[in-house]
Amino acid sequence: MLHKTLDETQTLGADIRALRKARGLTLSDLAERLGKSVGWLSQVERDISDPSIDDLRLLASQLDVSMSSLFRTKAAAGEEGYVVRKDARRPIGSREAGLVEELLSPDLTDDFEVVHSTFEPNAERRDDTARPTQEVGYIVSGQLELWIKDQKFQLKPGDSFRIRGETYRWRNPHSEPCVAIWVIAPPVY
Structure with missing residues (x-):
């Protein structure tokens, strides 16, 4: 995984995909739990579609994470993917x-x-x-x-x-x- 580019890792979709995979869920498994289509979830994971606040709340619940963990704080220019300030x-x-x-x-x-x-x-x-x-x-x-x-x-x-x-x-x-x-x-x- 060390070969990933910054653009591949700095997205909400990438985090959702990582959380889904860490829980051993397929796209179909999670989409069914969410009451959404596999296509919709795939588009969210690829950052083609933006989930609504209600969708994020449901995703957080199904992935057993806090809603706030799905939100990122803006990093300083050049620090994205490298530095997390306190x-x-x-x-x-x-x-x-x-x-x-x-x-x-x-x-x-x-x-x-x-x-x-x-x-x-x-x-x-x-x-x-x-x-x-x-x-x-x-x-x-x-x-x-x-x-x-x-x-x-x-x-x-x-x-x-x-x-x-x-x-x-x-x-x-x-x-x-x-x-x-x-x-x-x-x-x-």
């Missing part, structure tokens, strides 16, 4: 209370994505979840309790971890936020 990060993620996630990658078209996660004090994911991904995380600040399968880990600044499709859940029972950087392959947001 104040231009796209919010992404599961929208769980107490977890704020931002995309550090310029877009979703690479073989991986990099995510900045802030786990607020007392935030918790109680239900085990699993994704068909390989993920590596690094704790920048704060502390986090992480369960991978049934094993509990106490993570502190400088610690890192890996999850390979296993079930996991997390909790920040501390009074300070925990900030982590995640690398996820393939992209899921």
